């Protein structure tokens with residue numbers, strides 16, 4: 001899943017700090033009670049952790065030194081009790097933190113997904129599916145690690161460190177200085193290794209990202225790899241990436257292991273000096289034996305936080321980078337906005353469609369539609385033809401308001417479509433896309449798209465109208481047959497029939513916009529589609545982006561598009577008389593009835 005992982009990890013995250021804080025604050029805010037409970041328990045745990053060394057000292061300097069076992073068992077019981085209490089508090093703290101953290105992350109995941117649901121097609125053009133899945137899974141997981149482990153560790157260890165230092169100085173300042181004398185060395189060493197570890201971790205993450213991306217590309221294109229006998233090349237390329245990943249991983253592990261050993265060494269050095277100078281101190285009388293033993297324990301306890309804290313450094317960096325990406329994504333606003341006060345769409349659409357001076361581009365300076373003026377009367381059946389890239393599909397996309405034109409307006413029944421609510425508009429204008437899309441689920445589910453107001457009878461009626469009923473009934477479980485991902489168990493033609501049935505079921509009275517599939521459809525299916533269209537389009541406004549002469553000839557009106565303009569407009573016979581693009585096309589291809597036309601209309 002980590003296809004586009006961690007492009008911006010590593011360096012400190014400075015930009016958009018406020019957005020980041022805002023994201024974390026708004027996500028965690030509803031759970032502040034649980035969080036403050038966890039925090040209180042956390043402080044309690046950390047403070048309790050310095051009590052056992054203290055009790056040890058009391059035992060050694062008291063009953064043990066006095067040679068009198070009385071009172072020993074009380075201290076021992078206290079010792080066990082404190083450790084037990086510490087564990088109980090720790091459990092409570094982890095529990096509370098997990099509850100609040102997991103709820104907050106589930107909220108964030110929901111917030112992010114519903115944000116994505118509200119985005120328009122241009123958003124999905126900018127962000128690949130792999131990237132979006134990464135936002136919803138990998139990035140949220142990184143935040144999860146931050147909340148459930150890093151934050152706990154950082155807080156606990158910091159409080160522990162402070163508590164240990166305070167206790168040390170209150171017990172014996174000379175021993176405290178002795179024990180902590182190595183801290184500056186420790187700080188330097190940590191700094192040195194932190195950099196190395198961070199660099200190698202970044203390299204490792206970037207390598208795993210590249211391996212993931214490569215696998216994704218190769219596995220998705222396996223058919224090509226095998227058809228063109230590219231297996232050896234792929235294997236070799238993968239070997240290189242795999243070796244790079246292994247190297248990066250090794251470097252990272254080596255740096256970590258070395259760091260750990262050096263830390264152990266420094267701790268041992270501190271303990272040794274404590275033993276020597278502290279032992280002399282006991283003899284000289286400025287320290288007690290109990291204090292010395294307590295200091296051995298405390299010193300170990302003081303160095304552990306340093307290790308743990310430096311370990312968390314990377315995780316925090318990764319999580320912050322993830323949080324930043326999530327925050328940035330949550331900030332994107334769709335270009336297509338719902339009107340503040342939508343005009344109610346007419347309950348029965350008349351079906352008058354007007355394009356009024358429409359100019360449109362996906363990217364600035366690359367105009368796709370250059371001044372479209374078009375009036376389609378209610379009930380008119382229009383065929384749009386033209387070469388690939390002429391802007392036919394874009395015309396359809398504008399009518400369903402997947403994009404807004406930069407200039408001009410699209411009107412439905414006399415009203416600018418920007419004044420309708422999107423859901424009403426998309427009930428009134430139904431687009432059957434060129435690549436018919438199927439979702440996972442049953443055939444019936446694919447037709448009604450989980451709209452519970454569409455009854456089984458409606459589903460069947462729609463399938464019959466679309467001429468899809470016969471193939472559906474031949475399937476093993478009829479309407480309950482499972483559709484495999486991407487509609488893999490259906491032919492392109494069947495998928496198109498299914499989309500048609502869906503359009504009828506979900507917007508029975510709307511303007512129908514059909515982008516004919518260019519991929520070859522067998523003649524039988526094509527006849528079915530044609531027959532369904534003839535029945536469906538009767539009395540309904542329709543715009544069919546047509547590639548087949550049969551569809552074109554049956555239309556009331558034919559629009560020929562070229563380079564973003566409508567260059568010819570009229571009935572079949574009108575256009576033949578005009579003797580332009582269409583006539584030329586018809587003379588070339590006309591006699592092979594049913595031939596695909598799409599790319600043939602060239603100027």
Ligand SMILES: Nc1ncnc2c1ncn2[C@@H]1O[C@H](COP(=O)(O)OP(=O)(O)O)[C@@H](O)[C@H]1O
Pocket residue numbers: 125362363368386387388389390391392393394395
């Ligand atoms: N989502 C998109 N983002 C950017 N450019 C696009 C997009 N869809 C289409 N285009 C460009 O717009 C032009 C018209 O495309 P389109 O309307 O699909 O033409 P047609 O359906 O006639 O083949 C083409 O040059 C195409 O590259």
Ligand SMILES: [Mg+2]
Pocket residue numbers: 392393394434515
């Ligand atoms: Mg197209």
